[in-house]
Amino acid sequence: MAELLYRLGRACAHRARTVIAVWLALLMASGAAFFLFSGELEGGFSIPGTPTDEVNQLRAAEFSDLAGGxxxxxxxxxxxxxxxxxxxxxxxxxxxxxxxxxxxxxxxDPFATEAERAEGVRELEENREEIEAGQAELDAGREAAEAAGMLEQSEEFFDGQQAEIDAGMEMIEGGEALMEMSSGVGxxxxxxxxxxxxxxxxxxxxxxxxxxxxxxxxxxxxxxxxxxxxxxxxDLAQSLPALFGPAEVVGLVVAAVVLVVMLGTLVGAGLPLLTALVGVGIATLIAMSLSGVLEMASVTPILGLMLGLAVGIDYALFIINRHRRQLKQGVEVGESIGLANGTAGNAVVFAGTTVLIALLGLNLTGIGFLGLMGTMGALAIAVAVVVAVTLVPALLSLRGERILSRRERARLAERASGGATAAETVRPMSTGRALLRAAVAVAALVVVALPALDLRLGMPDGSSESTDSTQYRAYTIVEEEFGEGANGTLLVIARLTGGPDEETAELNAQMDQITVAEKIYDFDDVAALAPIAFSDDFTYAAFQVVPVEGPTSESTEQLVHDLRELEPIKGTGTLGVAGVASGNIDISETLNDALPTYLTVVVGMSLVILLLVFRSVFVPVVATLGFILSFFASLGGVVAVYQWGWLGGLIGLENSGPVLNFLPTILAGILFGLAMDYMLFIGTGMREAYVHGAPSRTAVVQGFRAGRSVVTAAAIIMISVFGGFVFSHSVMISSIGFALAFGVLIDAFVVRMLLVPALMHLAGDAAWWLPRWLDRLLPDIDVEGAALETRHLHAGEGGEEPGSEREPADSAAVRG
Structure with missing residues (x-):
């Protein structure tokens, strides 16, 4: 792979204008596809096969008047x-x-509905009066018959009349009970x-x-x-979040500042931003063009935008940074571009592949919208990788040595005939310091992760919208005037006993309706209910149920489960429950059930990938445990801010609530890929130094020094890009941006730069132990492209012998 990327880099550098033209053509073609084929984005989510979905299908089949939204x-x-x-x-x-x-x-018309309700109450009162009058007449007739000695002959007639009156009174009382129960549905x-x-x-x-x-x-x-x-x-005023806004621009500005500080030139800083924008533009336009044929949630292309910007900048930075370092060491421009593409570019391809696999793995959850989000995110990653190993070399070729600052070019000219730089003396950290660092890091991560124990999943509703939005005003007005539960009413469908003919079925349905309503109303968490309709054949009845609390409350969630376990009429089966609140509960539980399986797959991939890269048993275990700590610490931060409301005012969060139900799964996939990136760029430096003969504990320090600057810059850039989305008006986008930004902060600076080096020091030589039989089975990945350097750099221009004047670029950086 390294040799292939080396040749690709040189070819792109040689035909720079052609490569740039191809990418511009792809960008324009993507734009044309967007304008021709894009469709509407969905404002919500659904999962086929959930209990809510099954009830919705039954509703559409049996209740024609209730089939729509x-x-x-x-x-x-x-x-x-x-x-x-x-x-x-x-x-x-x-x-x-x-x-x-x-x-x-x-x-x-709400006023006509209330008038009809009042008319219904009056009719019930009139019917009761008629029945009571009929009862009085019947009693008088019975007394008269008894006085005349004809009661025995008229007994059958009077009993029949009494049965009719009793049935009528039962219906009246049932109707009055329904009116009482529905009084809260106004x-x-x-x-x-x-x-x-x-x-x-x-x-x-x-x-x-x-x-x-x-x-x-x-x-x-x-x-x-x-x-x-x-x-x-x-439900009516769904607000689709904007793809890009002022906060995201601020994030890019911060990233640009970091790039200028890191690379020292405006040209160098501009290249990663330019290539990232090209890549993310193509990926986002392609994703949007597919919205015409795929049911795509509004957050799907935004997730791709987040990832494409962040990794696009970082991947270009890795290659440009390597190229600049080689130029300063005297390597010719064309050769340096090829070597940077074959070494840093090889690591970029490998790192991008890990993120790609993790995102595509979201399809294993079996949840359609989540799999689509992962696929579109993977598309953004794939485009970013291809842009990094083709467009970046082309642009570097056009800039030549001007990718270096004037001072750097002058210094390079002065030392063109100089010898090797003296190596800096490197001392390993003390064991006591390593123990302290490890203890502090683990303790901090555990403390930050503690709020995750209280994690509650849900979907944003009107209460989580901006306080100046119409959705929030509508939610609060309904809550104040009609009760909390009026914002999350449930649709409950019950099967009835039916009958041999339509008349009997209708009569039984009316009696069954009262029985079912009374059983539902007995629940403490039901504030009110109203019968809505019968199916055409009177085999089903539908009810609107108003919970006591709001749609995201624990009591409403429990009520949904309790209703689904209730069989109000023996032999007819349990109740079916649907509605927006019920649907969100089902989605959250389905995602929650899928998360352990997905985490297992991700952790398994982590162990295998790191085993191949580092040829060690200890390093994959430590790196994977670090990822797990990062993941739960990130969730803890999300719970503290978005569920508990801590420090929410700093990011413009006005209302707290349950955590976005698919966020933990998305976070696991993306954070895994990014964590592997940072482990790769920190850990490979340690392995490189160890392989070149440095003592294990010294190699830890050398490798850390070699990779810390680029990882620091990359992490700050990612935090800036993701952090820009934190200030989105959409709580979905904001929470995803916060989770990713906080996750990168935790993983890069606490796990990879504090915890991992300390544990590697404490392990000593055992950190690199690998059973011989396993060593023979594993392929040699050579992620950093050391073999490529040996073939091309040591035997390069000037007839240098291997090791005569300089070492491979990374090795020199590691030792110095």
């Missing part, structure tokens, strides 16, 4: 007074207009200043187009009702 517009009077008659009529008129929007099945608040206009769509919630949502909101916004405000819940 829904949303709500929340009206409130500005002065807190009751709606006037003119305002009620205007809101009803807006509901009628919305019902005519293409894609809308219906829009409910469309108009008790004080009369707030009303919900419920909008139902013809398409499923996930399939409602943004165009339809916008058209619905436009009806309400373009025709305001005087004296009122209107807001929209998150």
């Amino acid at each position: 829904s949303g709500a517009a929340i009206y409130q009077t500005e002065d807190g007074s009751e709606f006037t008659e003119e305002q009620r009529e205007a809101i009803a008129d807006r509901a009628e207009q919305v019902a005519e929007v293409p894609g809308v099945a219906d829009a409910v 469309m108009v608040s008790e004080d009369g200043d707030t009303a919900q206009v419920m909008v139902s769509f013809t398409a499923e919630q996930m399939d409602v187009s943004q165009e339809t949502r916008d058209a619905v909101m436009a009806v309400f916004e373009d025709h305001p009702v005087p004296g009122t405000t209107v807001d929209f819940n998150s």
Whole structure:
């Protein structure tokens, strides 16, 4: 691989303008594909086969009126007074207009609904009075028959009449009970200043187009009702996060500053940024162009953007830094480009492959949207790697020695005929210091990881939106006026006993409906419920259930499980539960169940990859344990900030809540790949020094010094890029950016630079032990390209003998 990359680097340098033209053509082609084939991004997530999905399929099959998604517009009077008659009529008129929007099945006038409810109460009262009057007449008739001595002959008639009256009274009492239970399911608040206009769509919630949502909101916004405000819940006003914003630009500026400090020139700093932007532009445009044929969540291309920017800058930096170091050692430009591509570029390909495998491994979870996110992230990584080993050499060729600063070029000219630089004396750290460093690092990581024990997974809802957003206002208004649970109502479907004919089935359904409702209402965490509909054949009944607490609360989660275990009518099976809250609970639990398996796969890959690279048993174990500590410490930080709300104000987080349900899985895959990158660039220097004869503990210090500057710069750049997304208005994007930035901070500076060197020192020669039989079986990876240096650099220009004037670039850096 190293030799192939060497030749590729030289070829790209020789045909620099052609390579640049090819990449520009690819960028334009990607842009054209985006404009021609891109579609709408999804605002939510779904997993086929979950209990919620099964209930949704049953709902679509059995309840034609309930097959689509829904949303709500929340009206409130500005002065807190009751709606006037003119305002009620205007809101009803807006509901009628919305019902005519293409894609809308219906829009409910809240005041008409409340009037119908009141009429239903009056009808029940009238029916009760009629039945009670009938009972009085029947009792009088029975008494008269008894007085006339004809009771025995009329007994059958009176019993039949009594049975009808009893059945009617039972129905009345059941209806009154249903009215009582549904009293908390209101469309108009008790004080009369707030009303919900419920909008139902013809398409499923996930399939409602943004165009339809916008058209619905436009009806309400373009025709305001005087004296009122209107807001929209998150089901209707889904906000898709922007791909790029001011905070991300700040992250790039910080990365640019780090590059200038690291490389010393504006030209050198500009190249990694330029190549990263080209790579991420191509990858993001390709991903977006596939959104027309794939159901792609809004966060999917943004994840690719994050990764593409971060690793694109870092991978280019590795190659450019190696090239600059070789130029300063006197290597000719063309040869240096080839060697940098074959050594640092080889490490880039290997590092990128580890991230690629980890991201593609997300498909092993069996969760469609997560696998797609991993695939699109892997696409961004693959493009970044190819850009690094082709476009970077081409641009370096055009810049020539100007990649060095004027001072560096002058110094190079002065020492063109000089000899080898004297080696610096390197002393290993003391064992006591190593013990202290290891203890402090482990203790700090464990403490930071402790909040992860309280991890709760969920999906963002209206309460997690920005406080100035319409979704947040709608959420808080509904919570204050209708109760917490009104923001997370559940759809419950029960199977009924049915009957041999339609009339019997309908009568049984009405009785069963009351039985099921009473059993559901008995739960302490149910605030209210309302019967919605029967299926056409009266074999199913649907209910709207309002929990006591909000959609992300533990009590609502437990209620969903309790309802699914309830069999209200013996022999008809347990209840089915759906709804947005239920769907999010199912997704979170499915992801939580898949995480241990995925972590096992990632840890297994880590051990195998590091075993191949370092040819050691101890190093893979230490590196993998370090990754596990980094992962849980990162989760601990996320829980403390996003779930507990600690220091949330510093990043603009206004409301805390459960952690994004797919974040731990995404974090495991990405952090694994990045951790392997840092281990590679720190650990290979240690191995190189040890192989070249340095004592094991001295090799630890030499390798650390050789890699710390580039790893420090790379980590700061990644933290800056990921950190830019922390200030996104979308809590999904913000939490992912924070998790990755914090994870890189922990892994690079605590694990790789503090813990690993200390443990390597304590292990001594045992750190590099490998059974002989295993040594014979393992292939020689040569990630750093030492063999390539021996072939090309030592036998290069000037007829140098190996080791006569200088060592391979990394070896010299390691020893000095």
